Every structure is written in C-alpha cells, then in structure tokens.
Amino acid sequence: MSAYQVGYFVGSLSSTSINRTLSKALIALAPDDLEFTELPIGNLPLYSPDYDDDYPPEAQALKDTLASCDAVLFITPEYNRSIPGALKNAIDWASRPWGQNSFDHMPAAVIGASIGQIGTAVAQQSLRGVLTFCNARQMTAPEAYIYFKPEVYTDSGEVTDEDTAAFLRDFMAEFRTHVERVLTVLPRH
Numbered sequence: 753m754s755a756y757q758v759g760y761f762v763g764s765l766s767s768t769s770i771n772r773t774l775s776k777a778l779i780a781l782a783p784d785d786l787e788f789t790e791l792p793i794g795n796l797p798l799y800s801p802d803y804d805d806d807y808p809p810e811a812q813a814l815k816d817t818l819a820s821c822d823a824v825l826f827i828t829p830e831y832n833r834s835i836p837g838a839l840k841n842a843i844d845w846a847s848r849p850w851g852q853n854s855f856d857h858m859p860a861a862v863i864g865a866s867i868g869q870i871g872t873a874v875a876q877q878s879l880r881g882v883l884t885f886c887n888a889r890q891m892t893a894p895e896a897y898i899y900f901k902p903e904v905y906t907d908s909g910e911v912t913d914e915d916t917a918a919f920l921r922d923f924m925a926e927f928r929t930h931v932e933r934v935l936t937v938l939p940r941h
C-alpha cells in the first residue's frame with residue numbers, strides 16, 4: 753500500500769513555537785502510511801495580485817509542493833482570536849492565481865495549541881471559514897483544541913502523558929481515514 757503525502761503548515765514563526773512542538777508530536781504519533789512535508793510560510797513575501805502572472809520562487813515552490821500532496825494539515829496558534837497573518841498570507845498565495853486554487857477538493861484538517869485554555873478554538877473557526885471558501889474537504893470531527901502544558905511534551909515532540917498521546921494518536925488516525933475517504937471519491941493524482 754502506498755503512503756499518503758501530507759503537507760503541513762505550522763502557523764507560527766516563533767523559534768520557541770509550541771505549535772511546532774505539537775507538529776512533531778503529531779507526526780510521531782501518526783499512522784505509518786502518512787508521510788509529512790512541511791510547507792514553509794516564513795520565506796514568503798506578502799501576497800499581491802501583481803504577482804499572479806509571475807509567482808516568485810518561494811510561492812511557486814509552495815504551490816508545487818501542495819500539488820504533489822494528497823492532503824494538508826494546519827497546526828496553528830491563535831493570534832487575536834484568528835490565525836497569524838503569516839499563515840493567512842501563505843493560504844492566499846496557495847489559493848491564487850484565480851482558477852488555480854491549490855486547496856480545491858483537498859482533504860484537510862486543523863489543530864492548534866495555545867497557552868490559554870480556549871486552545872485555539874476561535875482561530876480554528878476562523879481558519880475553517882477560509883478553508884471552506886477555498887473548497888478544501890475538511891475533517892469536521894474530531895476537533896482538537898490543545899491547551900498546551902509544557903511538562904507534557906519534550907522539545908523533540910515526545911508526549912509524556914499517555915492520555916494526551918492517545919488523544920493525538922486518535923486525531924491522526926481519524927485524519928488518515930478522512931483522507932482515504934475523500935480521495936476515494938476525489939482522487940488527486
């Protein structure tokens with residue numbers, strides 16, 4: 753059985769990002785037949801339609817990588833009750849030029865970690881609205897709003913609490929099932 757290629761966005765540019773730690777945990781706990789490639793967002797210029805006829809290399813690389821992916825995973829902080837601007841900028845690049853939206857029919861899931869107990873719930877609702885317009889096929893359940901407790905994760909993403917590990921493992925198993933279901937009716941390659 754061939755693996756599913758999953759592109760993932762970490763919505764934070766912070767060198768000490770808890771969402772990057774969460775991304776490592778998710779990758780480590782994911783089913784074996786998911787293979788992950790990060791979609792960098794920190795190197796992208798700010799999107800303008802002026803670029804539509806001639807994308808800069810960083811933005812073209814984003815679209816090329818997404819084209820080679822079977823699915824996309826968003827791991828994002830909440831900034832002021834929405835997603836960080838850097839992530840929105842990357843989504844805008846990927847959604848254009850008009851008629852070449854990289855997210856069209858793409859299986860997708862969202863998750864995020866916060867230092868607050870709301871666990872990025874509001875940011876995720878904001879992101880879901882964006883992804884709905886981009887016509888991504890979102891996993892709607894389970895939801896995962898992670899209240900980040902530093903003592904539960906090592907820097908390399910190992911999860912030391914078995915209940916948390918089980919929750920994240922289940923989330924990724926459900927994501928894999930979602931990807932398979934979507935691709936059964938909407939094959940990408």
Ligand SMILES: Cc1cc2nc3c(=O)[nH]c(=O)nc-3n(C[C@H](O)[C@H](O)[C@H](O)COP(=O)(O)O)c2cc1C
Pocket residue numbers: 764765766768769770771772828829830831832833834865866867868869870871872
């Ligand atoms: C500009 C800014 C806005 C923030 N807004 C929120 C917010 O709306 N809700 C929340 O729970 N945390 C908020 N936080 C705190 C973040 O949860 C915290 O900084 C977290 O570590 C960000 O994730 P990261 O470490 O992956 O960058 C905000 C932080 C920053 C820097």
